Amino acid sequence: MRASFAAEMMKLRRRPALWVLLGVWFLLALAFGYLIPYALYQNPPAGMGVPEQDQILASIVPGGWLGNVVSGFPLFGAAMLVIAGALVVGSEYGWSTMGTVMTQRPGRLQVLAGKLAALAVVAVAFEVIVFAPGALASAIIGGAVDGPVDWPAVPEMLEVFAAGFLIFFTWAALGALLAVLFRGTSLPIGLGLVWLLVIEGLIAGFAGSLEVLETIRQGLPGANGGSLAATYPPTGVAETPGVSAVTGPVHAAAVLALWAMGAMAVSAYFLRRRDVT
């Protein structure tokens, strides 16, 4: 597995698509997490009262840093990671390189393990690229408005970072699973995004009317990602898309872990059982 992981990392560093995703994610997170809220705070629209302004400010100063950043994970971040997962695994089919990879020393499962380990690194990179600038932005804003500089405690930082990793890795593993099932990238990316952005939204929309849909919703990766992120609410933001506490944090983490493990197991089964082309 060490060899396939090293080879995968070598390949990932040369993939412009991943760098583009990382860049887009960074810009989105910074723009919607800090720049736009700060602009609203500085130039409040007509009708916005002081309490609302204070709530916005609370989310973009150091005290609201973790919740503000992680609130973008369940929807926008997850979309990036499902694309990354499909690209990392599915591109080998499109390039016809799977045969070459599979005849070197690592076995099929080791190749998959190497790719999933590389996806774990990608998930961490997607966290760092928004948590670090988020911290800097909140410190700058906190200094500029002369607001409170109360950084979260280190254990809380680690907990939120772990929760974010679970959300990201689950969606990356699901992207990888779709790539194995459909042996490519386009369809898996399309299906993954449709599921995340449309299907889960529709189920959530009807869940209030149909009890069975509410039960199903409590087992879905998107809803549980949102629930996990909702454990660390960005102070003052009433509702962030995709972030609402449908289940408790322990339930959410357990369901996400099950989805991730299930995706890896099913990927391994099909990769091992089927022809590689």
Added chain:
Amino acid sequence: MTTVRFTDITKRFATTPALSGVTAATGPGITGLLGPNGAGKTTLLRILATVLAPDHGRVEILGLDPGDREERTEIRRRLGYLPQEAGFHPRFTAFEFVDYVAILKELDDRRARHAEVHRVLEVVGLGNVAGKRIKTLSGGMRRRLGLAQALLARPEVLLLDEPTAGLDPEQRLRFRQLVSGEHGRTVVLSTHQTEDVAALCSRVVVMDRGAVRFDGTPAALARVASGRVWIADTEASLGAAVSWRTGDGRVRHVGNAPAGAEIAAPTLEDGYLLLIHQNRTDEEAA
């Protein structure tokens, strides 16, 4: 010395039989696997390369069983494989691609690995384009790049699937020179081009419709058509397996003699064509 042995290999894809009881063995030297499209050559090579497992039968490579995980890993360490459609990562340079495969082959020491990558690139004549992006290389250069990755770590068994397909005559000649320089190794070369077999191989296995139809020397394959090759001025010949007008305006017939024909010396291609034709005729009759 036998290095590659396969016995009674059967493989189906859904309801389509790809190999039906294929048996052969080979050793050091170049063995040509000759057959028309769909004969099962690629499936057999992929089984030998440990990409696919047979449904039935036994494979032995360098005395090892690919069905055993440990032994399969050992086989992969000692085997090089050029797939029929070798794909490349589009952003890699020639050097990076071979280095990437070398990492997968667990050549861990960076300095030694890079030296090995440079060595194989020099062997295939791509040392001067090592830093060029693969997408800028010609088809022939890409094929040689595929061979370079197969030559990593000096494999004892080299499996080449249609290595000269789509290459121009000069590139094909260049490829032949490279492959013929691989002394002491077991090379299995799959092709449907008889010229490659005639130029390179000391042994030829002919496959058709998933079965072995001939196993012997190229000279013996040519002798299959001995006394069955004719030159005539007329095109019509009821008993000919194949006929074609040659450059000098006369017609070459392989099979039964047309009226007024002169007998001609058979080539490997004549033997191959006659063998495939007889096989098809026998199957249809049955």
